[in-house]
Amino acid sequence: MAQVTVEIAGRSYPLSCRDGDEPHLESLAASLARKADGLLASLGPMSEARLMLMTALMVADELHDSRAGKAPPPLPADPAADARLAALTARIEALTARLERKSNAA
Known part of the structure; x- marks a missing residue:
């Protein structure tokens, strides 16, 4: 137990x-x-x-x-969580664009 x-x-x-x-x-x-x-x-x-x-x-x-x-x-609104999610989304989009540029250059 x-x-x-x-x-x-x-x-x-x-x-x-x-x-x-x-x-x-x-x-x-x-x-x-x-x-x-x-x-x-x-x-x-x-x-x-x-x-x-x-x-x-x-x-x-x-x-x-x-x-x-x-x-x-x-769910109740959570501005801090929304801001973190927006920042993470922007970071993922930037990384995706960077990977796409590298892939197209190769």
């Missing part, structure tokens, strides 16, 4: 899982942590129990919508 410690809203939770399931469990916990962080950012401090309940309700709502065939809500 493997051991994993995950962190949600600044608290660590030691968990057990099957050997090999550690990355999956860590990914699930990271998803919950993002939801919990979003709740704290929008609603402010709350008890651990209330935070976990509200996070669980958000996940249950998403599952319900998924089973009903509803599209997930759009």
Whole structure:
């Protein structure tokens, strides 16, 4: 049995899982942590129990919508991520153009 410690809203939770399931469990916990962080950012401090309940309700709502065939809500805008993506896209385009020039010259 493997051991994993995950962190949600600044608290660590030691968990057990099957050997090999550690990355999956860590990914699930990271998803919950993002939801919990979003709740704290929008609603402010709350008890651990209330935070976990509200996070669980958000996940249950998403599952319900998924089973009903509803599209997930759009991701919130992230200007910093958009800027990084634009810079990476420009870099890839520049490298592609450079490779094409070298290929045509050969």
